[in-house]
Amino acid sequence: MNFRKLTVAALALAMLAGCGSSSAPAAPAESGGADATADTSAETTGGKTLTVAITADLNTMDYHVATDGTSFIMHSMCIGGLTQLDENAQPAPDLAESWDVSEDGTVYTFHLRDGLTWSNGTPLTANDFVYGWQRLVDPELQSEYAFIETAVGVHNASAVFNGELPAEELGVKALDDKTFEVTLDQPCGFMLGLTAFPSFFPLNKEFFEAEGDNFALSINDMIFCGPYVMSGWEAGTEYTFTKNPNYWNAANCGDYADEVVFRFAPDTQSAALAYLQDHTLDVVTLSGELVDQYADTEGYTNRLTGYAWRLEINLNNEALANKNLRKALSLSINRDSIAKDVLKDGSVAAEGFIPKDFAFGPDGKDYRETAGNMVDFDVEAAQKFYADAVAELGGDPTITLLFEDSEASKAVAENIQYMWQSNLPGITINLDSKTKKERLNLMNELNYDIGLTRWGPDYADPQTYMDLYKSDTDGYNKSYFSADYDAILNKAETGEDAADANARWNDMIEAEKIVLEDVALIPVYQNGGAILINPAVSGIQFHNAGVDSYRFVTIAD
Amino acid sequence: MAKYITKRVLVSILTLLAILFVLFLMLSLMPGSPFNDEKLNATQKALLYAKYGLDQPFFIRFAKYVAAMVKGDLGFSYVINKNKAVSEMVAGPLMVSIKVGAMGMALGSVLGLLLGIAAALNHNTWVDTLCSIVSIMGVSVPSYVFALLLVYFVGFKMGLIPILYTSKNVAASYIGPMIALAMSPMANVSRFTRSEMIDVLGSDYILLVEAKGVRQNNLIMKHALRNTLIPIITIMGPILVNLLTGSMVVEKVFGVPGIGTLMVTAIQSNDYNVVIACAFIYSALYIVMMLFIDIAYGIIDPRIRVAKEK
Numbered sequence: 039m040n041f042r043k044l045t046v047a048a049l050a051l052a053m054l055a056g057c058g059s060s061s062a063p064a065a066p067a068e069s070g071g072a073d074a075t076a077d078t079s080a081e082t083t084g085g086k087t088l089t090v091a092i093t094a095d096l097n098t099m100d101y102h103v104a105t106d107g108t109s110f111i112m113h114s115m116c117i118g119g120l121t122q123l124d125e126n127a128q129p130a131p132d133l134a135e136s137w138d139v140s141e142d143g144t145v146y147t148f149h150l151r152d153g154l155t156w157s158n159g160t161p162l163t164a165n166d167f168v169y170g171w172q173r174l175v176d177p178e179l180q181s182e183y184a185f186i187e188t189a190v191g192v193h194n195a196s197a198v199f200n201g202e203l204p205a206e207e208l209g210v211k212a213l214d215d216k217t218f219e220v221t222l223d224q225p226c227g228f229m230l231g232l233t234a235f236p237s238f239f240p241l242n243k244e245f246f247e248a249e250g251d252n253f254a255l256s257i258n259d260m261i262f263c264g265p266y267v268m269s270g271w272e273a274g275t276e277y278t279f280t281k282n283p284n285y286w287n288a289a290n291c292g293d294y295a296d297e298v299v300f301r302f303a304p305d306t307q308s309a310a311l312a313y314l315q316d317h318t319l320d321v322v323t324l325s326g327e328l329v330d331q332y333a334d335t336e337g338y339t340n341r342l343t344g345y346a347w348r349l350e351i352n353l354n355n356e357a358l359a360n361k362n363l364r365k366a367l368s369l370s371i372n373r374d375s376i377a378k379d380v381l382k383d384g385s386v387a388a389e390g391f392i393p394k395d396f397a398f399g400p401d402g403k404d405y406r407e408t409a410g411n412m413v414d415f416d417v418e419a420a421q422k423f424y425a426d427a428v429a430e431l432g433g434d435p436t437i438t439l440l441f442e443d444s445e446a447s448k449a450v451a452e453n454i455q456y457m458w459q460s461n462l463p464g465i466t467i468n469l470d471s472k473t474k475k476e477r478l479n480l481m482n483e484l485n486y487d488i489g490l491t492r493w494g495p496d497y498a499d500p501q502t503y504m505d506l507y508k509s510d511t512d513g514y515n516k517s518y519f520s521a522d523y524d525a526i527l528n529k530a531e532t533g534e535d536a537a538d539a540n541a542r543w544n545d546m547i548e549a550e551k552i553v554l555e556d557v558a559l560i561p562v563y564q565n566g567g568a569i570l571i572n573p574a575v576s577g578i579q580f581h582n583a584g585v586d587s588y589r590f591v592t593i594a595d
Numbered sequence: 596m597a598k599y600i601t602k603r604v605l606v607s608i609l610t611l612l613a614i615l616f617v618l619f620l621m622l623s624l625m626p627g628s629p630f631n632d633e634k635l636n637a638t639q640k641a642l643l644y645a646k647y648g649l650d651q652p653f654f655i656r657f658a659k660y661v662a663a664m665v666k667g668d669l670g671f672s673y674v675i676n677k678n679k680a681v682s683e684m685v686a687g688p689l690m691v692s693i694k695v696g697a698m699g700m701a702l703g704s705v706l707g708l709l710l711g712i713a714a715a716l717n718h719n720t721w722v723d724t725l726c727s728i729v730s731i732m733g734v735s736v737p738s739y740v741f742a743l744l745l746v747y748f749v750g751f752k753m754g755l756i757p758i759l760y761t762s763k764n765v766a767a768s769y770i771g772p773m774i775a776l777a778m779s780p781m782a783n784v785s786r787f788t789r790s791e792m793i794d795v796l797g798s799d800y801i802l803l804v805e806a807k808g809v810r811q812n813n814l815i816m817k818h819a820l821r822n823t824l825i826p827i828i829t830i831m832g833p834i835l836v837n838l839l840t841g842s843m844v845v846e847k848v849f850g851v852p853g854i855g856t857l858m859v860t861a862i863q864s865n866d867y868n869v870v871i872a873c874a875f876i877y878s879a880l881y882i883v884m885m886l887f888i889d890i891a892y893g894i895i896d897p898r899i900r901v902a903k904e905k
Contacts, residue, residue, distance in 0.1 A: 095675060095860055096676075097674060097675055097676065098676065098677035098678070100677065100678070103678070104677075177642075180642050180643050180646050182630070182639065182643075184639075185639075255676075255678070255679050272762050272852065273676065273684065273687060273852065274688060274852030274853075274856055274857060275760060275761075275762055275850070276762060301759065301850070302850065302852075303759055303850050304847045304850065304856060304859070304860070305848045305849075305850065307743070307746075307848075308746050308758055308759055308848055308849065308850060309850075311746060311747065311750070311751045312758045312759050314751070315750075315751055315754065315758060318757075318758065318759070319759075475628075475865055479628075511636075515637075
């Protein structure tokens with residue numbers, strides 16, 4: 039049967055051809071892909087490119103409405119602030135070359151550098167900062183990050199945001215083109231760190247108004263003033279940044295990467311393989327099981343993040359209203375084991391509500407170092423408290439532990455359940471897994487018993503955490519109310535200690551003691567991160583409070 | 596024929612409307628909102644809801660959405676690509692997905708046909724067994740497993756295809772996803788082709804054709820294959836669904852900026868308008884394909900057209 043042999047041969051051929059020629063029909067796609075790239079100059083000049091994998095896509099380049107880390111990182115590539123963070127997370131001059139602070143600490147006068155310009159040639163003046171700061175609290179805009187200007191205590195920020203006062207009444211003004219003055223309601227120790235944050239970046243009024251609704255929706259609808267300009271925006275794929283020749287310090291940026299590409303790689307496994315394959319990706323953040331799998335890979339690095347995970351307790355729950363029970367729960371968690379045996383990604387056991395390595399006191403020491411360890415693992419003590427609790431409650435309690443359905447949260451919750459049930463015989467712990475959004479919703483409605491949750495710092499000060507449990511903190515729905523806690527924080531933030539950095543710092547420590555003594559929450563761990571970084575790359579700055587910086591990256595040959 | 600097509604088109608439009616309604620309803624019932632970030636307070640949330648019209652009753656929102664949609668306005672994104680028109684956001688990814696999907700479908704169908712014919716002609720021989728093994732694997736192994744295998748072996752170990760989609764070499768970037776997506780259509784088509792072909796080859800009219808002395812090539816191509824194709828077209832619909840759902844994961848593995856990746860991101864961030872647009876596009880693609888298949892039937896087999904017209 040000739041035909042049979044023929045078909046088999048044809049089939050074999052077709053299969054080969056099918057694979058080999060498959061690129062042919064795709065060819066025309068090259069021109070019709072996603073959004074066009076404006077410039078790939080680094081390729082033509084043979085410059086050095088840093089490629090960073092991002093697991094969350096860019097949300098917006100409009101730095102006054104952004105809320106996510108990925109977006110903030112890209113903003114600080116191409117826009118400059120009054121200050122920028124250095125490798126020690128300390129504020130250093132950027133667009134402002136110097137500043138004066140009034141004696142009472144409430145008036146900051148920033149002196150901008152000579153000859154600052156936007157990438158379109160427009161001069162950059164103090165008015166651009168005034169306009170940017172006003173826009174952040176514009177009630178029309180409803181920026182989710184407007185609160186940060188209120189937290190700093192910029193004069194009238196809340197009133198403007200609530201629509202009670204016009205934008206002109208905000209405590210910012212341009213004394214002249216090169217002098218920008220900010221008036222605060224009370225001194226703010228973390229002010230200069232925050233001026234490096236994208237929410238406080240300048241905005242040119244004329245350009246913005248000409249753009250209207252299109253502002254920051256594509257690279258042609260933006261102007262830049264940072265060390266890089268955004269030169270490619272391919273939605274869902276790549277975001278390219280190339281050197282900005284108009285940056286004030288361009289002359290000294292020659293050694294840094296010519297091009298920085300942020301590559302959206304939703305699948306970490308593929309991204310890690312691309313890292314291994316000649317460093318197609320230079321920086322890949324690992325998660326889940328991959329952390330273990332790649333721990334021996336060259337370039338594996340651990341970092342600590344500012345995210346502090348804790349168990350939030352609903353004090354409206356009858357059993358959990360019992361302080362002895364809460365103490366027993368806190369004392370029976372082996373935090374070290376959770377960080378080192380369960381997570382294994384560089385996470386560390388929590389020593390209190392406030393994480394370490396993100397806020398530094400007036401003496402330059404880490405907050406945690408000064409405050410010391412405030413949580414213990416002591417099964418014997420826990421069992422004593424538990425016995426008291428059972429007597430007071432008239433029986434063993436049943437509690438549901440709510441957590442989100444991420445790999446890490448699930449592992450941590452299961453281990454806590456095990457620790458509680460084995461260390462406190464008699465207690466019943468149920469697990470409840472929900473999506474993150476739903477978990478937040480349930481917790482906000484106080485429709486839970488105990489929830490595993492986290493908080494990341496918005497600025498380098500314990501206040502960013504402390505305010506969560508203040509009675510008058512709007513919106514954050516909680517079941518804990520303490521007059522002592524409120525009083526001491528009010529004294530520190532706006533009262534008699536506000537101007538005294540040392541007294542304020544001690545107040546913060548006292549406040550933390552109160553909230554932990556009351557066991558309004560149970561600290562668990564501070565999140566670590568596992569990252570693969572091409573060994574040839576150096577100069578990436580990871581900031582626990584504030585935005586990671588890829589501005590000063592050098593790549594060895 | 597015209598009457599038949601008009602009726603089918605009208606039914607399709609109604610189906611799409613119903614799908615839109617269900618999508619809307621499901622998203623309203625879904626827990627959470629685009630704005631339940633930990634850092635937002637209640638007042639801000641209320642203001643954001645008002646700003647985007649999410650505070651209005653369900654039916655009003657639905658009516659407004661449909662009215663705007665008719666004009667091509669799919670609303671704005673709340674989270675991903677904040678404030679960008681959704682219609683602009685989905686256009687690029689949609690084209691990418693259609694390209695990859697169509698290539699996968701085409702490659703899979705052609706290979707499937709060849710495999711099926713080969714198996715049928717070599718019924719009960721090793722060729723048949725081999726083809727069966729291939730198609731069983733194709734049916735039972737999900738496309739993302741193939742995607743992972745391709746990434747690891749062909750991409751990473753052999754370095755033949757890019758591991759991650761790159762705009763610098765789009766053509767090469769499509770190869771991996773295309774092959775991964777082709778597996779399931781290939782397997783399904785080959786199984787059906789094989790059994791249909793065996794049936795057809797055993798039928799009386801083929802015996803007649805053979806008796807008339809028609810050459811074998813002609814017999815296969817002109818007489819047997821044409822009758823085999825009709826039932827195969829029926830399974831194209833379900834195959835397409837498989838392909839669409841598979842594309843979400845395959846796109847993620849290769850980092851292809853397609854509509855599947857966009858939809859997954861949108862669902863995770865409760866970006867209502869984007870989720871609705873993507874899901875709607877998926878449904879529309881499916882319904883339009885079914886419509887084409889129905890019409891193609893009529894063309895391939897005049898009996899169906901005539902019967903339906905009566």
